[in-house]
Amino acid sequence: MKLGVVGKGGVGKTSLSGLLCQAYVARGKRVLAVDTDSNPNLAMSLGLDEKTANEAPLVPRKLVVGLGDGTLSPGALLAEYGLPTPSGVTLLHAMRIDQAGAGCSCADHYMVRSLLGTAIEEEADVTLVDMEAGLEHLSRSGGTLAYADVLLMIMEPTHKSVMTAGRTVPLARELGIPRIYGVGNKAKGEADVELFNRLSDEYGVPLATVVPWDADVPKCDRRGGPLFAGEAQPVRDAVERIIAVIENEDSERDALLAERDRIDARIAALQS
Ligand SMILES: Nc1ncnc2c1ncn2[C@@H]1O[C@H](COP(=O)(O)OP(=O)(O)OP(=O)(O)O)[C@@H](O)[C@H]1O
Ligand SMILES: [Mg+2]
Structure with missing residues (x-):
């Protein structure tokens, strides 16, 4: 399961990403969180102290994840740059910037695209990408989120944030992201x-x-840290509803695929 969390600035992408990751950990899943903000702060929501988060080695620009020559396997990438966090989530700072004038971030976007395009499921059951605000993730480097299975567009109760989500839908469909949901925060x-x-x-x-x-x-x-146990329970309940919607569609799809296989098997039997 590869999830992209997107939306206009300040709508709550990082807050909800942190809770979604933790809810998946509570379900026994191996979770990788990818923070693509050039000024990352998901670490805090996952209980990682600022010093450890800031001192982690930067993922080099132009790195491509894959299994071929000149690429780094997802396992090697996580071994070298993945940050274990107290929440049980592994965190990757994909685009942290610590140098002024470092240039355009297309290569970083391509790295995340290549990560989602590899067999990352061998390392993580759930990979969640907390995106920087805006629509660049749908345009840069062939679409950073081109290989996402699910896109969650976070909105707040403003016309502009829903309009941003509305602009996202056709672009995400064009990229071929199969499932797209809005979340009103x-x-x-x-x-x-x-x-x-x-x-x-x-x-x-x-x-x-x-x-x-x-x-x-x-x-x-x-x-400046994670939510404590018992805090923001209504928000946690809503996060559970989001996961239920995603899983429900998973099981509906599985049931349809099983039905298709049964029909194929019957046709094959009739033809033989
Ligand atoms: N459900 C909520 N209830 C109250 N406040 C919230 C809720 N969700 C998020 N916030 C607040 O909204 C602000 C922005 O949240 P957050 O940093 O998660 O947004 P973001 O979309 O990741 O922002 P950015 O675009 O800067 O990455 C924070 O002050 C956060 O505490
Ligand atoms: Mg954020």
Whole structure:
């Protein structure tokens, strides 16, 4: 399962990415989180201290992940650059910048694209990419998220953030990402839920769920660490709903594929 988390600046991509990763760990999955922000901060949500996160070696530019000559295997990449975190999630800082004037980030985007395109499932059951704000992940280097299975477009109750999600849908479809969901975050009441439903319809954004605004999330940001156990329970419940939507479609798809195999087998038997 390869998940891309995208959306307009500040909508809650990193906060929800951290909780999604931890929910998958709680299900016994091996989880790799890829932070593609040039100013990464997912580490904090996963309980990694700032010093360790900042001192981790930078992934070299122009690195390509793969099994051929001149490439680095996913296992070797994670052994060298993967950061274990107290949450149990392995973290990769894909695009951290520590030098002014370092140039364009296309090569870094290509590295993430190549990582998602390899057999990363041998190293991680779930690979989640927390993207930098904007739409570049759909245009740079052949589409950073071209090999994602699921795209989660996070929105907040503003027209602009739903509009950004609306712009994302056709581009993501063009890239061939099979499953695309909107997630309305920071809802303060029924009026916000209604806004998400109305605008999602208008912009053609399929809404997976609405996540409530919860004071524990900014409180935890101010503290500079992960959410403590028991904090932001309504947000955690919403994260469970997102996973249930994804898994539900997985099992529906598996059932359809099994049905197709049964029909194929019957046709083969009739023809023989
Ligand atoms: N459900 C929520 N309830 C209340 N506040 C929230 C919620 N989700 C996120 N926030 C707050 O919104 C702000 C932005 O969150 P976050 O950093 O996760 O967004 P982002 O989309 O990753 O931002 P960026 O585009 O800068 O990467 C933070 O102050 C965070 O505490
Ligand atoms: Mg972020």
